Amino acid sequence: MVTDADSRAAGPAPALDASSRAEVVLPCPELALTVEWLRQRLGFELRMVMPADDPAVAVMQGHGVRLRLERADQPTDATLRIACQRPEAVADGARALVGPGGLRVQLVDASPAVAVPALQPSWVVSRLADAQWVTGRAGMRYRDLVPDRQGGRYIASHIVIPDGGPVPDYVHFHRVQAQFIYCLDGWARLVYEDQGPAFVVNAGDCVLQPPGIRHRVLECSAGLAVLEVGCPAVHETWTDPVMTLPTPQVRPGRLFEGQRFHWHRAERASWKASPYAGWEMRETGIASASVDRVGIVAVRPRLPGAAIEAEGHQGALGLYFATRGAARMRCDGRRAVSMVSQDAVVVPAGCRHVIDDASEDFEMLYVTA
Numbered sequence: 274m275v276t277d278a279d280s281r282a283a284g285p286a287p288a289l290d291a292s293s294r295a296e297v298v299l300p301c302p303e304l305a306l307t308v309e310w311l312r313q314r315l316g317f318e319l320r321m322v323m324p325a326d327d328p329a330v331a332v333m334q335g336h337g338v339r340l341r342l343e344r345a346d347q348p349t350d351a352t353l354r355i356a357c358q359r360p361e362a363v364a365d366g367a368r369a370l371v372g373p374g375g376l377r378v379q380l381v382d383a384s385p386a387v388a389v390p391a392l393q394p395s396w397v398v399s400r401l402a403d404a405q406w407v408t409g410r411a412g413m414r415y416r417d418l419v420p421d422r423q424g425g426r427y428i429a430s431h432i433v434i435p436d437g438g439p440v441p442d443y444v445h446f447h448r449v450q451a452q453f454i455y456c457l458d459g460w461a462r463l464v465y466e467d468q469g470p471a472f473v474v475n476a477g478d479c480v481l482q483p484p485g486i487r488h489r490v491l492e493c494s495a496g497l498a499v500l501e502v503g504c505p506a507v508h509e510t511w512t513d514p515v516m517t518l519p520t521p522q523v524r525p526g527r528l529f530e531g532q533r534f535h536w537h538r539a540e541r542a543s544w545k546a547s548p549y550a551g552w553e554m555r556e557t558g559i560a561s562a563s564v565d566r567v568g569i570v571a572v573r574p575r576l577p578g579a580a581i582e583a584e585g586h587q588g589a590l591g592l593y594f595a596t597r598g599a600a601r602m603r604c605d606g607r608r609a610v611s612m613v614s615q616d617a618v619v620v621p622a623g624c625r626h627v628i629d630d631a632s633e634d635f636e637m638l639y640v641t642a
Contacts, residue, residue: 294339295339296332296339296340296341297338297339297340297341298341298343299340299341299342299343299349299351299376300343300344300345300347300348300349300351301331301342301343301344301345301349301374301376302344302345302346302347302348302349302374302375303373303374304328304329304331304342304344305328306373306374307331307342307372307373307374307376308322308331308333308342310372310373311333311335311340311372312333314364314370314372315335315336315355315363315364315370315378316335316336316363317333317334317335317336317340318333318334318335319331319332319333320332320333320334320339328344329343329344330342330343330344336355336357338353340353348374348375349374349375349376350375351376351377352377352378352379353376353377353378353379354378354379354381355378355379355380355381356381356382356383357380357381357382357383358382358383358384360380360381360382361380363380364378364380367380368380368381387448387449387450387484387505387508388505389426389450389504389505390424390425390426390505390506391424391426392423392424392426392589393421393423393424393425393426394423394589394621394622395421395423395619395621396604396607396618396619396620396621396624397418397419397420397421397617397618397619398610398616398617398618399416399417399418399419399420399616399617399618399619400616401416401613401614401615401616404416404431405417406433409432412434412435412436413432413433413434414432414433414434414435415430415431415432416430416431416432416433417429417430418430418431418500418592418594418617418619419592419617419619422506423506423589423590423619425505425506425507426504426505426506426589426590427502427503427504427505427506427589427590427642428501428502428503428504428505428506428507429500429501429502429592429594429617429640430500430501430502431457431498431499431500431615431617432498432499432500432501433496433497433498434493434495434496434497435495435496436495437459437492437493437494437495437496437497438492438493438495439491439492440461440490440491440492440493442489442490442491443489443512443514444487444488444489444512444513444514444516444517444518445487445488445489445510445511445512445513446485446486446487446488446510446511446513447482447484447485447503447508447509447510447511448484448485448508448509448510448511449482449484449503449504449505449508450484450504450505450566451484451502451503451504451532451563451566451567451642452481452482452484452501452502452503452504452567453479453480453481453482453501453502453503453559453563453567453569454474454479454480454482454499454500454501455478455479455499455500455501455557455569455638456474456475456476456477456478456479456497456498456499457476457498457499457500457596458476458496458497458498459475459476459493459494459495459496459497459498460473460474460475460476460493460494460497461473461474461490461491461492461493461494461497461499462490462491462492462493463480463488463489463490463491464488464489464491464518464519465482465486465487465488465518465534466486466487466488466516466518466520467486467520467522467523467524467525467527467534468519468523468525468534468536469519469523469525470519471491471518471519472536474536475539475540476539477539477540477571478536478537478538478539479536479537479539479557479559479569480534480535480536480537481532481533481534481535481559481562481563481567482534483528483529483530483532483533483534483562483563484529484530484532485529485530486529486534487513487516487518488518489518500594500638502567502569502592502640502642504566504567504642531564532562532563532564532566533562534562535558535559535561535562535563537557537558537559539555539571542555542556542557543555544573546575547572549579549580549581549582549583550576550579551574551575551576551578551579551580552572552573552574552575552579552581553572553573553574553575554570554571554572554573555570555571555572556570557569557570557571560641566642567590567640567641567642568640568641568642569638569639569640569641570638570639571596571636571637571638571639572636572637572638572639573635573636573637574631574633574635577633578629579629579631580627580628580629580631581626581627581628581629582625582627583625583626583627583628584625585620585621585622585623585624585625585626586620586622586623586641587622587623588622588641588642589622589642590619590640590641590642591619591620591621591622591639591640591641592617592618592619592620592638592639592640592641593612593617593618593619593620593628593637593638593639593640594615594616594617594637594638594640595612595613595614595615595616595617595635595636595637596614596615596636596637596638597614597634597635597636598613598614598631598632598633598634598635598636599611599612599613599614599631599632599635600612600628600629600630600631600632600635600637601628601629601630601631602618602626602627602628603626603627603629604620604624604625604626604627605624605625605626612628612637
């Protein structure tokens with residue numbers, strides 16, 4: 274869920290016509306040699322030189338960029354990064370090149386696999402009372418629930434949009450291994466690629482955003498609050514200026530890197546007995562839709578005094594997030610901690626823990642990965 278208005282903060286963009294073009298200016302002490310090197314080694318095209326008798330400026334174009342080379346006495350300190358489908362075939366297998374005059378070139382894969390850092394499990398207690406909120410994109414307020422990110426493997430964010438109304442978002446997608454949003458409070462109107470018209474998610478609803486699916490946030494209520502969990506913690510978000518949503522085709526079963534879009538509607542869901550006596554749970558279907566990359570269930574006590582005595586999960590992430598009420602958490606000899614609404618606890622794999630002393634209205638989310 275990204276709503277970035279930063280680039281529009283200065284007002285509407287200036288009007289551009291068909292003749293408008295942008296050039297990257299590079300100082301170039303070896304102009305003639307650099308022109309030939311860019312042509313022969315990297316496939317750039319020469320578009321302009323001046324003056325003809327003693328060229329001091331040359332314009333080269335290729336790989337989606339236009340370079341303006343200007344003759345200079347000092348070597349350039351610039352780096353040109355070229356993303357392509359087969360970088361090994363561009364320059365005889367070389368990935369890092371240095372041209373005449375010091376121009377550095379990096380050749381990278383245009384569609385690399387999503388890099389997932391090694392897990393560094395830890396015990397984390399995040400209390401709403403101690404929260405440090407930061408203002409992020411489009412005025413959204415972010416609270417980081419797992420500051421150490423488990424080594425960069427996961428990010429879990431408590432996100433609030435204070436003001437309701439239209440959201441200055443655009444069509445975009447994320448390069449992730451897994452990502453979902455769970456609506457904690459309020460509502461938001463969203464639209465997704467191949468999933469039909471825009472729809473409204475309400476408190477208790479959950480959406481799996483499979484890798485690469487184009488989507489957009491259109492508007493929301495004042496005080497919208499969501500829990501967002503993604504892997505890896507740092508991932509790329511790309512805009513798509515070409516696609517218009519909703520798309521004319523509707524393909525609800527389409528797979529995006531093996532995962533499918535899923536919208537869990539709380540009002541249509543039922544509670545069933547959980548594996549722990551005296552507790553019940555509401556499945557969301559996120560685990561199935563994500564091929565077990567990530568999952569989330571809602572859990573609450575059904576009988577007074579009931580406790581969860583868990584041997585400990587065997588996955589990479591076990592995150593509890595209290596949505597209302599209060600309870601106590603004890604974990605492998607650590608000091609007992611209270612969990613009240615909006616508090617979160619991350620339990621490392623294999624850590625036996627007990628959740629008890631729950632209030633009648635206690636409810637929590639349990640996120641696994």
